[in-house]
Amino acid sequence: MGRCITVTSGKGGVGKTTTTANLGMALAMNGKNVCLIDADIGLRNLDIVLGLENRIVYDIVDVIEGNCRVKQALIRDKHFPNLSLIPAAQTRDKDAVTPEQMAELCRKLTKDFDFVVIDSPAGIEQGFRNAIAGADEVIVVTTPEVSAVRDADRIIGLVEAAELPPPRLILNRLNPALVQRGEMMTTEDVQDILAIDLVGIVPEDATIVMASNRGEPAALSDTSKAGKAYREIGLRLLGEDVPIVIPVANEGFLNRMLNAFRPRQRVAS
Amino acid sequence: MSFFRNLFAKGPSSAQLAKQRLQVVLVQDHLSMPPGTMEAIKAEIAEVISRHLEIAPEGVEVAVERRGHNDELVANIPVRRNYGRTRDGAPIPLERPQATQPVGRARPTLASGRAAGRRRH
Numbered sequence: 351m352g353r354c355i356t357v358t359s360g361k362g363g364v365g366k367t368t369t370t371a372n373l374g375m376a377l378a379m380n381g382k383n384v385c386l387i388d389a390d391i392g393l394r395n396l397d398i399v400l401g402l403e404n405r406i407v408y409d410i411v412d413v414i415e416g417n418c419r420v421k422q423a424l425i426r427d428k429h430f431p432n433l434s435l436i437p438a439a440q441t442r443d444k445d446a447v448t449p450e451q452m453a454e455l456c457r458k459l460t461k462d463f464d465f466v467v468i469d470s471p472a473g474i475e476q477g478f479r480n481a482i483a484g485a486d487e488v489i490v491v492t493t494p495e496v497s498a499v500r501d502a503d504r505i506i507g508l509v510e511a512a513e514l515p516p517p518r519l520i521l522n523r524l525n526p527a528l529v530q531r532g533e534m535m536t537t538e539d540v541q542d543i544l545a546i547d548l549v550g551i552v553p554e555d556a557t558i559v560m561a562s563n564r565g566e567p568a569a570l571s572d573t574s575k576a577g578k579a580y581r582e583i584g585l586r587l588l589g590e591d592v593p594i595v596i597p598v599a600n601e602g603f604l605n606r607m608l609n610a611f612r613p614r615q616r617v618a619s
Numbered sequence: 620m621s622f623f624r625n626l627f628a629k630g631p632s633s634a635q636l637a638k639q640r641l642q643v644v645l646v647q648d649h650l651s652m653p654p655g656t657m658e659a660i661k662a663e664i665a666e667v668i669s670r671h672l673e674i675a676p677e678g679v680e681v682a683v684e685r686r687g688h689n690d691e692l693v694a695n696i697p698v699r700r701n702y703g704r705t706r707d708g709a710p711i712p713l714e715r716p717q718a719t720q721p722v723g724r725a726r727p728t729l730a731s732g733r734a735a736g737r738r739r740h
Contacts, residue, residue, distance in 0.1 A: 496637050500644060503645050507649070532633070533634055535637050539637075539638045542638070543685075545687065
């Protein structure tokens with residue numbers, strides 16, 4: 351039996367789809383059989399981030415309504431044949447799927463795959479409920495901004511109310527230079543507020559935009575800092591003990607010297 | 620240059636403000652109370668306590684605060700020191716002649732407490 355992981359956030363635009371694509375890639379790079387599901391029905395996006403938008407024939411609603419078999423809807427990744435995608439339907443709305451149907455689909459898929467990673471839509475309504483219906487665990491993505499953290503807190507409450515295990519946190523788009531200037535909440539601040547385990551920190555990184563422009567997730571790149579962060583999160587999901595390092599800014603000589611005398615930020619886990 | 624910025628910074632940084640504001644708003648989100656609930660809780664707590672103790676109702680503070688994983692209702696209720704009175708609240712007769720003092724359950728003002736000439740502990 352594989353594990354079904356839902357990536358969610360509450361707020362839109364914090365990096366759920368990017369995270370799903372990169373985690374899927376990172377797990378596949380480690381030889382796992384991975385199926386990604388785009389549960390954002392009506393706003394299909396995971397396909398384009400993965401560069402698979404031209405290969406779609408059937409979608410998740412076709413699978414659930416029985417218009418095709420599950421295997422027919424699976425789109426194989428260009429880089430890793432052990433990575434597949436079930437795309438969202440673009441011309442339907444979220445009510446086309448019920449939580450029970452979603453849970454049933456997850457049950458079927460976890461028989462064949464080591465990991466099923468679901469990209470949740472933003473919000474706390476039907477689409478979110480569908481996305482967590484079949485989940486064994488939930489990963490909450492947030493950025494260090496008040497609106498995203500507030501919504502993450504709400505989502506954490508809803509996940510716990512759904513009697514799922516406490517979700518784990520990915521802190522996305524941390525800007526180390528801003529943190530150092532005191533103009534962005536630190537990792538510790540966000541952890542204090544949300545009080546859930548951290549599974550990784552992804553620094554703000556222009557390579558993420560470049561990667562989605564090309565349709566090749568940053569996890570494939572050796573030079574992308576964000577990609578490296580995602581690969582490490584993948585390893586943590588596999589149970590490897592990879593320490594979480596808080597990203598620091600590349601600064602001039604003087605600041606580096608001054609930083610040496612400052613107390614280090616700690617991550618409580 | 621953040622070192623010098625921090626050295627001369629006035630007030631909390633925007634990151635500190637963000638954290639403080641979130642801590643307040645999340646507690647409100649968690650409770651989802653109708654407006655005025657806190658005020659009602661405050662008034663009723665004050666009323667219950669004042670049946671047994673003399674308190675300073677204007678100093679009562681009630682708030683829900685985040686403590687670790689939980690939200691806790693925290694109340695600060697200043698209690699009046701009962702100088703110059705018996706347990707029943709009746710004034711202890713003092714030898715010195717006094718200005719007219721409130722009798723019975725009426726509350727003494729701070730000034731009258733000091734006028735009684737007792738040392739504070």
